[in-house]
Amino acid sequence: MSSKAPAWVVPVMRTGYAARGAVYTVVGGLALLAAYKGHEAEGTTSALATLRDETWGIPMLWAIAFGLVAYTVWRLIDAAMDLETHGSDAKGIIARTGQVVTGLIHGGIGISVAGLALGQSSGGEKASDWTAKVMTLPYGPWLVIAAGLVIxxxxxxxxxxxxxxxxxxxxxxxxxxxRLDPVIKFGFIAHGAVVALTGAMLIYAGFTTDPQQAGGIGEALQHLRSVAYGRVLLGVVALGLMSFAVANLVGAVYRVVPARAGPDIRTLAMQARAKAEQAVS
Structure with missing residues (x-):
């Protein structure tokens, strides 16, 4: 399959990860500021809307929008051609389906960011809005719960x-x-925790048939802030999201596509295996 992959897939991938890194830098940075000053944490679109007040903000928003669309293109091609060699068994299909879903989600964010660059409101449709619409469908609450379980x-x-x-x-x-490996590890764990929390909120909304219980990253961060020692917890998660930004920015430069990598490419996983074998011997 790798021989069929277009040559431009790698630069598209790198553009996508750079944009993703920019997004989480802004979201994590504002969340850290909120934890420090006691402000409300911002969601993805609301956080990026703050860039419009900067002299370089509009060009930056366009660059992020373009990059997120590039990330969508990369993920769709990645899943279709199995460029990360997940395979076609049940586990591989699930992984590749996840790639499609995350790609489309970031494409939607990219469109919203383009809207911000054009001067549209940062409010948009919230998670609670589309959750309310889904609940009007037959078996709507169960569909919401299923979506929450996926998230x-x-x-x-x-x-x-x-x-x-x-x-x-x-x-x-x-x-x-x-050197950045511990930062990258922390970033993935923190990002996963926030994503899981948004899914849990969606599940709760489905069980209670209350769309207002659903929310995105902003609402998840606000929920963390509302618990005991919430500002400390929010600060830790904010650092984690900024670490995830580092993971994406590193990926924009050093990420390899397994199906296209040559035999001379050495990854961190290979290094870890070599160290483990050396320790055993």
Whole structure:
């Protein structure tokens, strides 16, 4: 399959990860500021809307929008051509379906960011709005619960990816990636926790048939802030989201596509296996 992959897929991938890194830099940075000053945490679109007040904000928004659409293109091609060699068994199909879903989600965010660049309101349709619409459908609450379970599963996947270091399979071994490995690990775990929390909120909304219980990243961060020691917890998660931004920015430079990587490419996973074998011997 790799021989059929278009040559431009790698630069498109790198553009996408760079944009994703920019998004989480802004979201994580504002969440950290909210934890420090006691303000409300912002969701993705609301956080990016703050860029419009900067002199370079509009060009930056267009660049992020373009990059997120590029990320969508990368994920769709990645899943269709199995560029990360997940395979076609049940586990592989689930992984590739997840790639399509995450790609489309980021494409939607990219369209919203383009709207911000054009001067549209940052409010948009909230998670509670579309949840209310879904609940009007036959078996609507159950559809909401099912969507929540999928999102929770995605969050658990990110946490697992960080804990076991699965991301190392796609990162080139360099002195920089080796030094930043703990930051990248923390980023995946924190991001997964936030994603799982948004899914749990959606499940709760389905069980209570109350759309207002649903929410995105902003609402999830606000929920963390409302619990005991919430500002401390929010600060830790904010640092985690900024670490996830680092993971994406590193990926924009050092990520490899397994199906296209040559035999001379050495990843962090290969390095880890070599160290483990050396320790045993």
């Amino acid at each position: 929770v599963s995605a969050g658990i996947f990110y946490v697992h990816k960080g804990v076991v270091g699965r991301y190392k399979r796609s990162l080139r071994e360099t002195s920089l990636t080796e």
